Amino acid sequence: MFIQTEPTPNPNTLKFLPGEPVAKGAVSDFSSSEDAAASPLAAALFAVDGVTRAFFGADFISLSKTSDADWAVVKPLALAAIMDYYTSGAHQADAAALGGGHTEHSDDDENAELVVQIKELLDTRVRPSVANDGGDIVFRAFKEGVVYLHMQGACSGCPSSTATLKHGIENLLRYYVPEVQSVESVD
Numbered sequence: 489m490f491i492q493t494e495p496t497p498n499p500n501t502l503k504f505l506p507g508e509p510v511a512k513g514a515v516s517d518f519s520s521s522e523d524a525a526a527s528p529l530a531a532a533l534f535a536v537d538g539v540t541r542a543f544f545g546a547d548f549i550s551l552s553k554t555s556d557a558d559w560a561v562v563k564p565l566a567l568a569a570i571m572d573y574y575t576s577g578a579h580q581a582d583a584a585a586l587g588g589g590h591t592e593h594s595d596d597d598e599n600a601e602l603v604v605q606i607k608e609l610l611d612t613r614v615r616p617s618v619a620n621d622g623g624d625i626v627f628r629a630f631k632e633g634v635v636y637l638h639m640q641g642a643c644s645g646c647p648s649s650t651a652t653l654k655h656g657i658e659n660l661l662r663y664y665v666p667e668v669q670s671v672e673s674v675d
Contacts, residue, residue: 492504494606500552505548
């Protein structure tokens with residue numbers, strides 16, 4: 489098994505591509521070792537000193553570290569944990585979907601059609617490019633002209649995520665859905 493790695497726009501996050509499916513049916517975002525206990529792979533990654541977040545996409549893992557940890561130390565240990573997980577066959581038994589997807593909230597029923605349009609734009613035009621950078625974006629709500637989105641994986645805490653959110657995503661949504669006035673990030 490050969491595991492590729494790619495940098496992300498976030499200098500503290502690295503994208504690992506094991507060449508095998510990672511998230512089965514839904515993405516998973518683990519922000520603590522307590523969260524990671526639900527997944528053998530996430531638990532093994534959090535055992536690596538300096539790891540602060542593990543995000544599982546369909547075919548990739550985004551791993552975040554503390555700013556003082558060195559990728560020269562963290563990367564080989566993370567690669568070993570991922571390799572052990574896949575070669576042990578644990579990935580075949582670990583079939584639980586652990587999270588992800590959009591949660592839908594709007595301020596009233598008349599916005600239901602707008603929410604469908606917003607989610608469609610996010611799914612077709614935004615999420616694929618965000619996944620290329622090792623992250624994901626999840627719709628949380630549309631209230632009083634404001635779209636609330638949750639950034640995951642490499643996008644969470646990335647220095648350029650605010651620019652992406654305000655200049656890229658906000659402009660796209662405002663162009664196609666004039667009722668959108670702004671876009672905000674939520675945790």
